[in-house]
Amino acid sequence: MPSYKAPLADIRFNLYEMLGIDKRSDLPEFANLDRDTIDAILEGGAKICEDVLAPLNQIGDEHGCVLENGVVRTPPGFKEAYKTLCEGGWNRLSAPEEHGGASLPILLSFTMTEMMFSANQAFAMYPGLTNAAYAALMGTGAKWMRDHIASRMASGEWTGTMCLTEPHCGTDLGLMRTKAEPQADGTYRITGNKIFISAGEHDLADNIVHLVLARIVDAPAGIKGVSLFIVPKFLVNADGSLGARNTVYCAGLEHKMGIHGNATAQIVLEGAVGTMVGQPNKGMQGMFVMMNAARLGVGNQSLGLTEVAYQNALAYAKDRIQMRSLSGAKAKDKPADPIIVHPDVRKMLLTAKAYAEGGRALSLFCSVLLEKVHHHPDEKVRKDSDEMLSLLTPIVKAFLTDNGWQATMMCQQVFGGHGFIKEWGMEQFVRDARINMIYEGTNTIQSLDLLGRKVLGNNGATLKKFGKLVAALVEEEGVNEKMAEFINPLAMMGDKVTKFTTEIGFKGLQNPDEVGAAAVDYLRVVGHMVFGYFFARMASVSLKAIAAGNTDPFYQAKLQTARFYFAKLYPESATLMLTARAGSKTLMETDLALA
């Protein structure tokens, strides 16, 4: 069975040395937080992930969820673990105190969710989706919804879902058919079929509140006629008490490649009672709040899987002996060397490590942006942070999940034949990681969102702001010889990305398919620039600590990982720029090839 130990040293490095959260005064949530308090939270959270959730991961995969007579049973142990999680308040670290939360920075929620996803992605999705639904209700829901529904989501008594997809429409929500008929009492009767509803039905909570996109009768066609509703499994009276069973049912569970422990439900609405959230025909506004939260969450899922896969592959590579090192026996007392002596085994391990550490730095940086969006007193800071977060969200979602796929596969490869056997648990990480590239908007959709909307959509203005962060670091460290190995490639990439973006922008004006042809490659190039920035910053912080006499080997380790990243992963951008520049012609003029 795989094991998991929360990477607290690297988390602390990010919180304290990269983000300085114990020292900042610009955000109310950071006040009164000292290192001892934060450390205690980290350690408590780590403990529940390591001891309660991780041991259920393979059990969840093996048993899956079972639908019998309309009731969905989650895998053995999930119910008890969910109770433990909620009783400890670990599901609501950032919720306000009136909802029983600890009003902690979103940063700490992100850290907690990363650990939960490492331990058990399928389990962690239940509270994860609830948090996304909570965010949507807190953002656009009426007061009674916040008071009576959101509060119970925060406590974990009730859970939430996102009901978007229908059999004929996933990406293209404008094709949606589920219909909402207005009733005299202000509610709606909702009828339709939803599929792929994660955590759609289960036995963990007393009520499930579905956030459902539907089309009011006579609404405009397409996406501009879609409204958002809450459709609780059990109706909720105005005073918050539970009413009758609503006519929303689980018609079946999907059999999937991975995340077996999460119930992926087909949901049938048969004139179910729904209440509108927000304004008519503006359903996507509320849903976007949820989707953006969910997209950051999905990136975090693959970050978690990358980390746990790395840890287990590292342990195996040190333990398994096989063949001698090409440069001479290393473990002369043994019949063979541990496989970690082999360069390519190290490459696979370091790839996972670098993707985990780069992903963590980016993800936690984003969590501070999200904090600012919600809580910063200065409106301009809120707006700027929102813009930067919008730019980075598709990168977190797509770059971290593509990286997670590669990393979990490589960690599985380290195990040789044993990696293919269920018992070792490595193949589950790969299967679980696969969905993260698909749901909450496929990674192709993320790349179009980045290039089309977030970059070209405002003439590169937000990208330039990120470029300024890069330029500032380059300027600050440009004369530091010890930083040259990190700063030089970063500076070069900054210039290349600017030129590359302009080029694609021009080509896209002539032919929009050029944008579609370049977008996936473009996202990975920008992803590497962003990771390059964070690795350079991490190297800078580490060099300063070393210069100040800190002898913790953590800092040398960080420098080694950064060097590996720039030498072996960052150059992927060379090919990506070539293939993006090759344009759309060899894709679009292929009707005979694709006949």
Next chain:
Amino acid sequence: MPSYKAPLADIRFNLYEMLGIDKRSDLPEFANLDRDTIDAILEGGAKICEDVLAPLNQIGDEHGCVLENGVVRTPPGFKEAYKTLCEGGWNRLSAPEEHGGASLPILLSFTMTEMMFSANQAFAMYPGLTNAAYAALMGTGAKWMRDHIASRMASGEWTGTMCLTEPHCGTDLGLMRTKAEPQADGTYRITGNKIFISAGEHDLADNIVHLVLARIVDAPAGIKGVSLFIVPKFLVNADGSLGARNTVYCAGLEHKMGIHGNATAQIVLEGAVGTMVGQPNKGMQGMFVMMNAARLGVGNQSLGLTEVAYQNALAYAKDRIQMRSLSGAKAKDKPADPIIVHPDVRKMLLTAKAYAEGGRALSLFCSVLLEKVHHHPDEKVRKDSDEMLSLLTPIVKAFLTDNGWQATMMCQQVFGGHGFIKEWGMEQFVRDARINMIYEGTNTIQSLDLLGRKVLGNNGATLKKFGKLVAALVEEEGVNEKMAEFINPLAMMGDKVTKFTTEIGFKGLQNPDEVGAAAVDYLRVVGHMVFGYFFARMASVSLKAIAAGNTDPFYQAKLQTARFYFAKLYPESATLMLTARAGSKTLMETDLALA
């Protein structure tokens, strides 16, 4: 359920137009073969794959194999399908007539196995391993083994296995512990534990003949003390009749990520009676015959999966409507366009198509080399062919299986959320493809075999011979303007690979870890050079057909695929050369990072 239609047009293009097998007189097996005969064989083989094997693929995945009271039951339908296959002689197309075979060129066996792997990899492994064991016995077995055992493997009455791996040794067979005690009658008593034995126990055949590597008592340590034995499940008397049950048992079946329909057995030998094949302590010689056949077979497995995944993704992309084309609505009569209008969907499809077609060209080229090794009258041709095949074998194994992993994943991605659902069958292709990168020598081992042994081991002499093929094509087509788009990148790559190889060779002399650090990248670079060569040749043949007035759209389609390949896949080598050149330092000087 996925469907499968054998790609006969592309197979015929390779057989007739690329390899000219209906016109060559240098090989005895090709004599008396006309197109009608070959076409009839192709169509008959296609039919059994499409109609009998493909429909069992998901059933095999769902049911898996079951061990009860020492008996392994294969999935429903496998037994009947195996009978149909063997009765039709489809399992032994290239076996000699005295073994009931058709003495057909190995080329046609390769074509048949590609189709079988497309239809049902887990099933096709039963006869596949038998063929590898057959080759080993025909190569190094005593006459009675060829007459009484190999003949029944050819008929399919009996099957074969390869028993190499033990719990503590996979790659490093020198660590092997299974021991063989010589008996007075010339046989051996063999005792030990073998794991990961594909087709190790099942109900398809009357007898299973294990080819077992073991160490004779007092043999030299390491790989030079390993001998090869046959250990039949039921003993075989000198006249070929069946004797007593041997003490070789299936102790368990592995639960795996994929290929559920194939029984991956733990095999326990409890003083089982074995007979030596070949010479004492020279077991690897016989096993290498088998392993090389198996490595080509594994490449073919991923070629088959790439093809079938592509076919299903293409059909889905034409059928599924979602969003409008960025360059304006294409299917104006529908509420959205088929997703094949989107550039990145086309890129994913074309990647799979190009990897399938490049892989097929290479694989069938290798099958002619293998034919020459076995049957060419001129010893020099046999030797040269063997050398070239040795160079290309690790490329077929690793490049085609890495490509197959990427291609099946992309084809799954085309299905969006549906790709993650078992019902659609796409996720099975990915899971099944995964093992091909691991077994028969991991892809890292293949890369070390290529760079260390096959290239640097003879100072690049064999690689230079392949380089001469490239140079000849460049010279032949260098003045043909229509070929410039294919020939120019190929010529450039040829030069780069020469320089690149020399560089790594020099660095490797200083530090052997440089070879280990570069090998995986190197294999993919050479893989692209090889694919580039075949795509250029395929383009040349196609342009000639078009110039000759042939209006079959197949040729234009081939040109489009070749253009795509050079524009979008071939440039991967740019990054690979950068990362290989970055050397071993950032891998090896990372003890703190990997602490």
